[in-house]
Amino acid sequence: MSLEVLVQIYGYYVLALGALIQSSVIMIIAGFMANQKNLSLPLVIIIGTCGSFICNQICFYIGRYGKNKVINKKSSWKKKSEVINKFVKKYESYAIIILRFVQGAKIVSSIFFGTTSIKKRKFTALNLIASLIWATVFALIGFFFGLAAQAIFGKIEIIQTWVIIILIIVWLLYLVKKRLGKPSRSR
Numbered sequence: 125m126s127l128e129v130l131v132q133i134y135g136y137y138v139l140a141l142g143a144l145i146q147s148s149v150i151m152i153i154a155g156f157m158a159n160q161k162n163l164s165l166p167l168v169i170i171i172g173t174c175g176s177f178i179c180n181q182i183c184f185y186i187g188r189y190g191k192n193k194v195i196n197k198k199s200s201w202k203k204k205s206e207v208i209n210k211f212v213k214k215y216e217s218y219a220i221i222i223l224r225f226v227q228g229a230k231i232v233s234s235i236f237f238g239t240t241s242i243k244k245r246k247f248t249a250l251n252l253i254a255s256l257i258w259a260t261v262f263a264l265i266g267f268f269f270g271l272a273a274q275a276i277f278g279k280i281e282i283i284q285t286w287v288i289i290i291l292i293i294v295w296l297l298y299l300v301k302k303r304l305g306k307p308s309r310s311r
Contacts, residue, residue, distance in 0.1 A: 143175020187238020
């Protein structure tokens, strides 16, 4: 079975999972595959938006209903929560959108937003806007990367497999580095 067929069969499932875990790399790969006509760009954006939205809504409600457990888990989080509360009160709408693009803060920030006084409806509306912007930006980066690669290399089908493999390797290396970079907890 060719890579093209695999992407057409499983591409949207992988994209949905990638969007749920807020993977910008998966969104870029999906945008690239949309450029190659293996996926639909509008569907990539819709699935990316939905996955991101669902993940951040769940995280928000974890923060909202587990507020004391979340904040009191670590002493540093209590201080951070106070800082975030002040920041959110001052820049509420912008913070929800901007933090979507800060690596390492996407999911955690939604939990902390749940611990603040922001109204549920307002967070939901801003989360939908932020999710749409996030999915669109990263899908278009991949799409335009495909256009640039075509302009440089001509027939992209020749390098398509290698580009996808390289992007996946970079993503896996990032995950490994992130995992190895965490300090171990000794008991």
